[in-house]
Amino acid sequence: GQNIDQPTEMTATEGAIVQINCTYQTSGFNGLFWYQQHAGEAPTFLSYNVLDGLEEKGRFSSFLSRSKGYSYLLLKELQMKDSASYLCAVRGYGGATNKLIFGTGTLLAVQP
Amino acid sequence: NAGVTQTPKFQVLKTGQSMTLQCAQDMNHEYMSWYRQDPGMGLRLIHYSVGAGITDQGEVPNGYNVSRSTTEDFPLRLLSAAPSQTSVYFCASSYGQSYNEQFFGPGTRLTVL
Numbered sequence: 001g002q003n004i005d006q007p008t009e010m011t012a013t014e015g016a017i018v019q020i021n022c023t024y025q026t027s028g029f030n031g032l033f034w035y036q037q038h039a040g041e042a043p044t045f046l047s048y049n050v051l052d053g054l055e056e057k058g059r060f061s062s063f064l065s066r067s068k069g070y071s072y073l074l075l076k077e078l079q080m081k082d083s084a085s086y087l088c089a090v091r092g093y094g095g096a097t098n099k100l101i102f103g104t105g106t107l108l109a110v111q112p
Numbered sequence: 113n114a115g116v117t118q119t120p121k122f123q124v125l126k127t128g129q130s131m132t133l134q135c136a137q138d139m140n141h142e143y144m145s146w147y148r149q150d151p152g153m154g155l156r157l158i159h160y161s162v163g164a165g166i167t168d169q170g171e172v173p174n175g176y177n178v179s180r181s182t183t184e185d186f187p188l189r190l191l192s193a194a195p196s197q198t199s200v201y202f203c204a205s206s207y208g209q210s211y212n213e214q215f216f217g218p219g220t221r222l223t224v225l
Contacts, residue, residue, distance in 0.1 A: 004154075031212065042202060042216035043155070087155065099145075099170065100214070102155040 002026045004103035006088050011109045012078055020073045020106045022088035033100065034062050034073045035087040043087055047073070075108075083110045113138050116217035118203050124223045125193040133188040133220050135203030143206045144186040145170070145214070146178065148199040155202065161186055193224045 004024045012018040024032070031050040035043035049055055049064035049071060061074040073086055085105040092099065119134045137144065145160035147170075157170030161180040175197060177189040186205075190197060203217040 033212070042218050044216070045213040048212040089155075099157060099160065100155075101157075101171075102147075104152055104154040 002090070002092070002101050004088055004090060004101060006086075006103045006106045008104070009107045009109070011111060012075075014078055014080060014110055014112050016078050017074065017076050018078060018108065020075070020086050020088075020108065022071045022073070022103060024069050024071070024088070024090050024103075026069075026090050026092050026101065028092040029066060029090065031091040032062075032064055032071050033089040033091065034060075034071075035089065037085045037087060037105065039084070046086075078110050080110050080112070083108060115139065116203055116205055116215050118201075118217035118220050120220060121218065122221050124225065125190075126225050127194060129193050131190055131193065133190070133201055133203075133222070135186045135188065135217060136184050137186075137203075137205040137215070137217075138184065139205065139207070139215070140183060141205035141215075142183070142208050143214075144180065145204050146176070146186070146188045147202045147204065148172065148197075149202060149219075150199050158188065158201075190222075195224045198222060198224045 006022045034046040036046050037043040047062035054063045059076045064071045085107050087105045088103040089100040116137045142163050146158040147155040149155050156172050158176050159178040161167045164180050164183050167178050201220045204214040206214045
């Protein structure tokens with residue numbers, strides 16, 4: 001079976017750092033993705049990890065440990081506009097390799 | 113480029129009615145897919161296409177049909193709408209099967225009464 005877990009909600013303060021965790025159990029693994037989704041809008045791509053380690057992109061970083069089935073998204077210097085849902089998704093093997101399985105998302109509220 | 117476009121933005125149907133949700137992209141992407149998003153469920157894959165003339169089922173295909181006659185268009189047909197199909201529908205595309213970034217359309221919010 002396939003299962004992706006992430007916290008439902010988180011709250012953080014403007015200017016701070018927040019880490020959003022994602023654990024997964026899938027029948028195959030060919031990459032883990034993070035998407036950002038503001039309320040009422042479409043998801044937008046943030047990051048992609050296929051090898052273990054940290055990928056940094058500006059204020060956002062994403063980490064992957066394949067042996068632990070674990071990833072996190074790190075957001076630094078939080079801004080009010082970072083209030084959104086953050087979706088973790090895993091791509092498996094077989095068939096069309098771009099088939100993604102999404103978690104239910106973590107709703108992040110950034111407070112002043 | 114307009115990117116991925118979807119029409120309509122909102123739709124209300126009665127149980128048993130049929131309709132087509134339109135999706136188009138102007139980026140010459142091979143891979144297109146349809147997702148539905150429900151509260152507490154995350155995005156779930158309905159159908160996908162790896163190129164014109166080729167479609168396949170995702171996680172939740174029942175009650176939906178798709179076709180891909182051109183690279184640009186990937187319509188989703190609801191055959192006989194049911195209240196359980198009330199959801200937000202997103203179309204997405206990417207350059208190829210293995211490309212990392214999928215581009216999502218703005219979504220269609222569908223209510224079935």
